[in-house]
Every structure is written in C-alpha cells, then in structure tokens.
Amino acid sequence: xxKLAPLGAVPLGDCAVxxxxxxxxxxxxxxxxxxxxxxxxGRALPWVRDVVPALGGLAIxxxxxxxxxxxxxxxxxxxxxxxxxxxxxxxxxxxxxxVEVPVCYESEFAPDLAEVAxxxxxxxxxxxxLHAAGDYRVLMIGFAPGHxxxxxxxxxxxxxxxxxxxAIVPAGSVAIANDQxxxxxxxxxxxxxxIGRTPLVVFDAERQEPSLFAxxxxxxxxxxxxxxxxxxxxx
Amino acid sequence: xxxxxxxxxxLMTVQDMGRHGHQHVGxxxxxxxxxxxxxxxxxxxxxxxxxxxxxxTVLGPDLHxxxxxxxxxxxxxxxxxxxxxxxxxxxxxxxxxxxxxxRGARGYLAAAGGIRVEEVLGSRSTYxxxxxxxxxxxxxxxxxxxxxxxxxxxxxxxxxxxLKNKDKKGTSVKWHVPAFTVPDREPIVLHAxxxxxxxxxxxxxxxxxxxxxxxxxxxSNRMGYRLSGPPLTRTRTDEILSGPTCLGSVQVPAxxxxxxxxxxxxxxxxxxxxxxxxxxxVPRLAQIAPGGTVHFARTTLDMAGELRKDARMRMxxxxxxxxxxxxx
Numbered sequence: 001x002x003k004l005a006p007l008g009a010v011p012l013g014d015c016a017v018x019x020x021x022x023x024x025x026x027x028x029x030x031x032x033x034x035x036x037x038x039x040x041x042g043r044a045l046p047w048v049r050d051v052v053p054a055l056g057g058l059a060i061x062x063x064x065x066x067x068x069x070x071x072x073x074x075x076x077x078x079x080x081x082x083x084x085x086x087x088x089x090x091x092x093x094x095x096x097x098x099v100e101v102p103v104c105y106e107s108e109f110a111p112d113l114a115e116v117a118x119x120x121x122x123x124x125x126x127x128x129x130l131h132a133a134g135d136y137r138v139l140m141i142g143f144a145p146g147h148x149x150x151x152x153x154x155x156x157x158x159x160x161x162x163x164x165x166x167a168i169v170p171a172g173s174v175a176i177a178n179d180q181x182x183x184x185x186x187x188x189x190x191x192x193x194x195i196g197r198t199p200l201v202v203f204d205a206e207r208q209e210p211s212l213f214a215x216x217x218x219x220x221x222x223x224x225x226x227x228x229x230x231x232x233x234x235x
Numbered sequence: 236x237x238x239x240x241x242x243x244x245x246l247m248t249v250q251d252m253g254r255h256g257h258q259h260v261g262x263x264x265x266x267x268x269x270x271x272x273x274x275x276x277x278x279x280x281x282x283x284x285x286x287x288x289x290x291x292t293v294l295g296p297d298l299h300x301x302x303x304x305x306x307x308x309x310x311x312x313x314x315x316x317x318x319x320x321x322x323x324x325x326x327x328x329x330x331x332x333x334x335x336x337x338r339g340a341r342g343y344l345a346a347a348g349g350i351r352v353e354e355v356l357g358s359r360s361t362y363x364x365x366x367x368x369x370x371x372x373x374x375x376x377x378x379x380x381x382x383x384x385x386x387x388x389x390x391x392x393x394x395x396x397x398l399k400n401k402d403k404k405g406t407s408v409k410w411h412v413p414a415f416t417v418p419d420r421e422p423i424v425l426h427a428x429x430x431x432x433x434x435x436x437x438x439x440x441x442x443x444x445x446x447x448x449x450x451x452x453x454x455s456n457r458m459g460y461r462l463s464g465p466p467l468t469r470t471r472t473d474e475i476l477s478g479p480t481c482l483g484s485v486q487v488p489a490x491x492x493x494x495x496x497x498x499x500x501x502x503x504x505x506x507x508x509x510x511x512x513x514x515x516x517v518p519r520l521a522q523i524a525p526g527g528t529v530h531f532a533r534t535t536l537d538m539a540g541e542l543r544k545d546a547r548m549r550m551x552x553x554x555x556x557x558x559x560x561x562x563x
Contacts, residue, residue: 010431012481013511014539018431023476037259050258052479054503059479061258064514065543074536142477142503145262145365149477185261186365203260205355205367211260 004032004085006057009078014064016050017077020057027151030139033058034216035089040080047073048080053215055140055149098218101183101198103132103174104229109197112162116176116193120156128223130154131195136181136219141211146185146203148213153179165191172197174221181221196221199229236383237301238289238346241330243376244296249350249369250343252285254358258502264482265368266360268457268498268521269341269416271550272310276345278557279307279322279412281394286349287359289381291342293524295333296375298344300325304383305347305391310414311339311522320411324395339417340524347391348384363457364499397562408560412553416518422448422528425516428536430485431478432507435471443467444509445531449493453525457499460520462529466491469507477505483512483520495520515542 010018022029037053040060047066052059060080064073071079105113105128117127136152143149153176161177166189169175173184175192184190185202202212213219240247250273253266267273267290274284289296295313300306303326308319315333317323319342325331336342352359352370361369370379384390400409433441443465452461467487480486484496486506495512496504497520512520513534523529534542 011428011511011536012479012508013428013483013514014536014543015514016479016481018479020478025476041259049255049264052258052502054477054479056476057478059258059481061255061481064540065547072540140477140503141259141261142479143261143501145257145260147261188364203262203365205262205362205365210257210262210356213260215259 004029004036004089006081009074011074012059016059016061017074018057018059019078019081022056025055025139027137030055031092031137031216032089035092036081036084037215039084039087039089043080045080047076053140054142096216096218097214098220099213100220100222101200102224102228103196103198103221104224104226105131105196106226109173109229110195112193113195116157116159116195119159122156127157128196130157131176131181132221132223134221136221138213138215138217138219139180141213141215144185144188146211146213147182150181150219151179153181155179159193161191162193165189169194170197172199172202174198197229236304236385236387238304238381238383239299239301240296240375240377240379240381241299242297243374243379244291244333245294246292247296247375248290248361248363249287249352249375249381250290250360251287251358253360253498254356257356261502262356262362262365263498263500263502265362265499266358267343269310269343269518271416271518271546272341272414273343273345274550275412275414275553276307276309276343277349278554279309280305280345280347281390281561282345282347282349286345287352288343288345288350289375291333291344293336293340295336295342297330297332299330300328302327302388303391304387305395306344308333308342308344309412310342311336311417312414313337313342318407318411320414321408322395322398323407324391326406336524339414339522340527341521346383346387347394348387351382351384362499394561399560399562410560412557415549417522418519421523422530423519423523424532425520425529426513426534426539426542427485427510427531428513428534428539430508430510432469432475433509435469435507436467436509437470440467445533448528448530451523451525451527451529452492455525457497459497459500460495460523462493462495467493467509475505475507477503480504480508481511483514483517484508485510485512497521513539513542515539515546
C-alpha cells in the first residue's frame with residue numbers, strides 16, 4: 001500500500017489527540033492503524049495512558065502534566081507516531097490472531113435470522129451458513145467494553161439497522177447491520193439484527209485478558225447446536 | 236471494620252481514580268466524577284489521593300460506623316449532621332445522616348485507610364454499565380456493609396491525634412477546606428476548544444453553541460450529561476466514521492441535543508463532536524445537578540493548560556495546608 005501518512009491530528013481536549021489517517025473505512029488503513037497502535041503501546045511511555053485504535057485513526061490519551069515529558073504532550077504524541085511510521089510498521093501477518101467464536105443460530109437465539117434470510121432470498125439455514133463461512137476481522141472495539149465491530153460480512157447478508165432498536169438484547173447475541181457483525185458483551189439496547197448467540201463471555205473484568213477480542217483479530221464463527229450451546233465451555 | 240448503609244440516598248457508589256489502560260478494549264477509565272474533591276476528602280483523613288471512597292449524588296445516605304472511624308465529606312454542600320469539608324472522628328457505633336446537597340451534586344466520603352472492596356483491573360471504582368468494581372458492581376443499597384481497612388481504627392485514632400487544631404468537642408477541627416469545584420452561581424462557565432466537527436455546523440449554530448445557557452437534562456448520568464437548549468443542526472448530513480472520544484467531548488447526535496461525555500463514557504462514538512471541554516473544567520461540570528445550567532466559552536489548548544496549572548496550584552496549596560495541620 002501507499003505510505004501511511006496522517007491526514008491530521010485533532011486534539012481531543014487537552015488530554016488526548018486523535019491522529020487521523022482516513023475519514024472513510026479503508027481496510028488497509030484500518031489494519032495499519034491497529035499495527036501502529038500496537039507499536040505505540042509497545043513503547044510503554046510513562047505519560048501515555050491509553051492508545052485506542054479506531055476505524056480510521058488512533059487516539060493517544062495522555063497525562064499532559066507528566067514529569068517525564070520534555071515537550072508538550074501533543075507534540076510528544078505526534079513525534080511518537082512519526083517515529084513509529086519511520087521505523088516501519090510490523091507486517092499484518094505478524095500480529096494476526098484468530099478467535100473462534102461458537103455461535104448457535106437456532107431460532108430461539110436468532111429472532112431476526114428469518115427476516116435477514118428473506119431479504120437475502122435464502123433459507124434461514126443457508127443464511128446462517130453464509131454468516132459462518134465468512135473470514136472476518138475486528139475493525140474496532142468501542143461502544144461498550146469488549147464490543148467488537150467485525151468486518152467481512154457477505155454482501156448478500158447486508159441489512160440496514162432496524163428502525164426500532166430493541167430495549168434489551170441478551171449478552172452474547174450476534175447481530176449484523178450494513179457490512180458488519182457485532183457481539184453484545186452485556187444485555188444492552190441494540191438496533192442490529194440478531195442472528196445467533198455465542199456462549200462465550202465477550203468481556204469479563206475478572207479474566208486475565210478481559211476482552212475476548214482485540215482490534216485486528218481474525219474471527220471465525222463456528223455453528224453449534226442447542227445442546228452444545230448449553231454445555232459449559234472455556235474460551 | 237466496616238460502614239453499614241442504613242439508607243442509601245441516591246446513586247451512592249464506591250469510586251477511586253478509575254482504571255486507565257483499557258480504552259483499547261472499550262473500557263473507559265471511569266472513577267470519581269469529581270476527582271479533585273475525592274483527592275481532598277482523602278487528604279483530610281490522611282489517605283493518598285486515589286484511595287477509594289463513597290461517591291454521593293444529590294441526596295446523601297444514613298450510615299452506621301462499626302468502630303471508631305476518621306472520615307471526611309468533601310464536595311457538594313450536603314446538609315448533614317456532621318461538619319463537611321473537614322476531618323471528623325466518628326465514634327464506635329455512631330451514625331450520620333446526610334440529606335440534600337444545597338449546592339453542587341457530588342460528595343466524597345473518605346475514611347482513614349480507604350474503602351477496601353476488591354480491586355478489579357487495578358481499581359476499586361464501580362463501573363455500573365459493566366456491573367463490576369465497587370461493591371458487586373452496583374449502586375449501594377440499604378443493609379450493605381462497606382469494608383474498610385483492617386487497621387482503620389488504629390489509623391483513625393493515630394491520624395486524628397496528630398491533627399493540630401481540634402474543635403471544642405474534640406471530634407473535628409476548627410478549619411475546613413474550600414470545595415472549589417462547587418459552583419457559587421450558575422450558569423457555570425465551561426472552557427471548550429473546537430471539536431473535530433465544529434466546522435460541520437454553520438456559523439449561526441456555532442454562535443448558538445457558545446451563546447446558549449444550557450440546562451443539564453434529567454436523563455444525565457455518570458456516562459454523559461444531556462444539555463437542553465436549542466437543537467444544534469449539522470449542515471452536513473453524511474454519516475461520520477466512528478472515532479474515539481474523550482472525557483469532556485461534546486457530541487451532537489442527530490436530534491441536535493448535545494451530550495457532554497462524563498466519567499463512564501463510551502470510548503468511541505459515531506456522532507460529530509462539536510467541542511472538547513478543558514479537562515480542568517470537567518470536575519466542575521460534575522458538580523452540576525440535573526436542572527443546573529452551564530455556558531461554554533471558547534478557549535485554546537494553551538489556555539486549557541493554564542486552567543490545569545491553576546487548578547493544580549490551588550490543590551497543592553490546600554494539600555500543603557492539610558499537611559501542615561497534620562504536623563507534616
């Protein structure tokens with residue numbers, strides 16, 4: 001790809017900066033941003049509090065008054081980004097991790113699967129199979145802890161967001177809208193079409209790694225039966 | 236050692252300075268809405284600034300103290316049967332009753348040695364949306380037993396004994412600290428820099444944003460403050476790519492009602508950000524209750540830095556004063 005260069009740096013107040021690389025969703029830029037974030041995070045700078053890769057850029061949250069800073073934090077953050085870019089990003093393949101997500105697509109867990117299937121002009125079973133066959137990537141984590149925006153949906157299954165969001169979507173629900181899949185970490189309100197549910201716990205603060213997903217992960221969905229869904233499993 | 240909740244008041248939770256380093260997995264730092272008042276409450280009982288305390292909201296609780304406990308309630312001007320903004324030694328088996336906040340919205344009740352609920356991801360803060368941290372990840376309710384340090388009584392006695400200027404009753408002191416995040420009058424002024432999408436709003440809407448006295452809506456909470464006023468209509472109608480947000484970001488959803496992001500905010504958002512509130516002013520916003528009013532003043536990053544410096548110097552002065560009273 002062409003050399004990655006920021007479009008600009010936007011202060012998010014005086015304690016963070018958003019370094020933007022694209023204003024639209026570009027999968028190559030998205031992947032590069034994730035690797036850049038890993039690199040910046042890896043420097044373990046004492047004044048940096050959080051490095052957050054988003055769809056088209058990354059945010060660096062900092063302590064602007066940290067005693068280790070020799071320049072203002074905004075400049076230091078931008079210098080860090082330039083240094084990392086100059087050094088060169090790790091190759092995409094080097095940081096890829098695959099997360100397998102068992103999903104039960106049975107109707108009691110998939111209230112919107114029939115509707116999605118009808119729109120795609122296939123049977124619910126075929127729609128589930130299409131969803132499970134895809135090769136997916138985590139584009140961004142946001143909205144709620146562990147809530148991953150997962151790209152790579154078969155265009156046949158692309159449906160708009162639902163006109164009326166549901167007040168409560170059960171935790172673990174696998175839902176689609178436009179060209180993305182999400183998995184709800186908690187029972188929260190949501191406007192995406194629910195096509196299945198995973199027994200995995202998406203975010204568990206008590207776990208060594210609280211979030212099941214990280215930005216950049218490759219994701220595979222594996223169809224499971226009702227009986228398998230109810231079996232206790234460990235990720 | 237513990238404190239028992241006899242009556243919970245409104246939205247009382249355990250909070251400290253929050254958990255940094257998890258925003259990349261969608262978890263915001265959270266923590267005290269007004270960290271400056273938390274730091275003062277802790278200093279008054281001899282704790283480090285980030286020890287866990289009770290965060291009170293608008294209506295305070297009735298509490299029972301199992302053993303002798305040194306406490307301090309700082310922040311909003313709560314009507315209470317103990318003096319506020321100073322250390323108070325509660326005797327064994329005593330109780331306090333805290334009612335409404337006459338001014339401000341949030342108070343911090345710190346106890347010597349801190350509140351000792353389990354740490355989750357490096358913090359004792361309650362994160363309500365995720366249901367973890369604090370006491371069982373929830374708002375405190377009647378009958379809850381809030382754990383204190385095992386040696387809280389010893390710490391309480393020793394620390395109170397070292398205070399110089401005690402009052403006549405011998406249970407508190409003759410002085411108090413100023414709760415400088417609590418507003419004298421409203422609307423309060425919030426300094427804000429232009430947000431990434433400020434230019435997406437036409438000149439008239441931009442002017443309206445800075446000219447309006449905004450009212451904090453009833454459905455405001457620890458995640459965000461909704462601001463009632465004239466709707467802010469964006470000129471452009473294309474969807475923006477979801478991007479990161481920050482404490483103090485002011486987002487404008489399609490309905491035109493701006494939302495100022497507070498401690499438990501979402502880490503990313505797809506709404507245009509019209510402004511970013513200077514970090515020094517966020518604790519002051521946290522002291523505005525629903526129905527209260529705010530006003531935005533345009534500022535620069537440099538000025539936001541000056542405001543931070545000013546707040547830091549005021550804090551350092553007060554902290555020095557407290558240290559002196561403790562004979563340090």
